Amino acid sequence: MNWSIKQQVVSYEFLIKLSVKFIFNDHKNWKMKLCIVLVLFYGYICHGSEIWYQAEMSSYLVPPFQNVYTTLQRNILDKLLTVDSNSLITNDAALNSFASNLHCELEKLLEHLDASVVASNNIRIKVDRKLSTILSEISAKESEIARVDGQVKDMNAKIQAKQSQINAAEQTVRQAEGSVADAENALRRAEKEVEDAQLCGGLFGRKKRFLGDLWNSIQTSVLKPIESAVNTAAGAIESAVNTAGGAIIDNIVKPVCGVINFQQLDNTRRNVENKKNELAFFRNQVQTLKNDLNSIQSDLVTFNTQLYNFNYQLNQLKSSLIALPNEQHIILSINQKLTAIVGHIRTSLGKSTSLVDAITAVVDFEPIVKPLNAIYDELQQNQFMVSFDIGKISVEQINQAKTSFQALITSALSFQFSMGGTRCSK
Known part of the structure; x- marks a missing residue:
């Protein structure tokens, strides 16, 4: 959970604790004060929906995604950009070590991608459930409002009759x-x-x-x-x-x-x-x-207070309902992009066991890097990923990595390393 989320939680908790203390220190108009606390508490719960979403994204999706991005940029692209092809083609051991290392980094990349897909899918399911729950709560709250509104009208009629x-x-x-x-x-x-x-x-x-x-x-x-x-x-x-x-x-x-x-x-x-x-x-x-x-x-005051609280709660629920479809859209879009990336890589690997084919499939801007960059922007713009010291991968980096890798393949004719020949440590 990032610092801004913690600050919001602490602020709401402080207001609730202060209000409760105020009630117990001064018993005058305690019913009205209790209603205020309930409103604050319900506001905390409803606002907690947004806090929950931020926490879910920051805690469960951002870490595996950062691992994906770090592995691809630093452990695969940077190595391809800095590789010394001339020294590798004259040293089979170094070439095999380089190939094995690329293979293991590729496996890590797939593991982190799988973890990101699972995390995004879990959050998507939770958001769907929350959306369904809030719709049910809105319906129930509207029924409560109709009931209390009827009681208010009944009390007003009784007051008029009693006054007569x-x-x-x-x-x-x-x-x-x-x-x-x-x-x-x-x-x-x-x-x-x-x-x-x-x-x-x-x-x-x-x-x-x-x-x-x-x-x-x-x-x-x-x-x-x-x-x-x-x-x-x-x-x-x-x-x-x-x-x-x-x-x-x-x-x-x-x-x-x-x-x-x-x-x-x-x-x-x-x-x-x-x-x-x-x-x-x-x-x-x-x-x-x-x-x-x-x-x-007195009963009328109580019912009017209840009616005010229920309307406030309904507005909070509707506010959450407004936010949830957007949250649902964000996580669904991220989940679809990650699933497509994994599908593209696994499809490529399914056609060949060659490391060259695997690296060629990964070092590709349109199907791999472009959707990853879109997810990167989405997470930062919505403040889910507030601190990440790695910049976005550019088209130039991909093209340079491709050029470097192609030069290595051309120089080392024996660079047809099999994906099944290496055991990577976990």
Whole structure:
């Protein structure tokens, strides 16, 4: 794994660890913070798809490909370019050693090519599987979004219905408050009537007390002047006056005072109490409805958060889906090129066991070097192969190597080394 990939992984891991620490250090709004962590974590997973692809290419394809390129350029082409044909044609041992060495390098080249084909094919299979998996995940995520979106709509409908219930209940409370006020006014009136009746009855509780001034006037102006003359009649007159005073109280004064109705007062008090109980019940009902509304609104926040997260995850999946076909195209193209190179070499070797034919088949720009250079560019441009100290093989190098090899063949007529005559060390 190259350094840039490691940096991306470390950055995401640091953000997730920091967010988790933030949740445990501060428990306020922990649900929302947890959602943020989940979003980061899912982003890490989705972004990890690109990181995974880079890691696969850098770790499994680049090493065998670099071995292919190094073997072809340094161990085959450079040796052909620097060979001293004059010294070899006079030294059979040196010529055989040179031929054996070329043969072993050719075998190594084929081994590295085979390893590159296997690596590219494995990555291609993994990319195909990932593409299929992501398509399934997108379908599942869209189903989740549809489900949660339905729950959000259901919560909004419940909130609207609950708000209507609250409005109706609050109207009932206002009516109950009016009923309590009316009952309390009725109670105050009843209490005033009883109080007035009690006060009135108290004023006329004694006849003489009420007729005090009138009685004294009668005694002074009527009774006393004739007291001495009519002592016998005095008792009769006093009795008549008393009878008249009692009649005034009984027939004139008493009807002015209201009747003291304690039963009605008690009923009015009970009515006030009942109205207050009804008001308390309706207020409690409103509070219960508001609690229900708060609970539904809390659920709505949760569902909206889920909906946001699912949409974010869906976008991440779709982003991965956008990247994967390109990744699939890259690895498929590389795999096809490598397979074609191996096929060309093995086909050439199948027609002849001569080392000359084998080297001639390998030192060929169009079927061998050109596709290898295309893979070289692809790996570097996509930063899969960030450090490689060997430059690309040019057409000039191939032509020079061909010229040098042809000169060697022409000079050494016995240079028809068999591919089966040498055992190379692994």
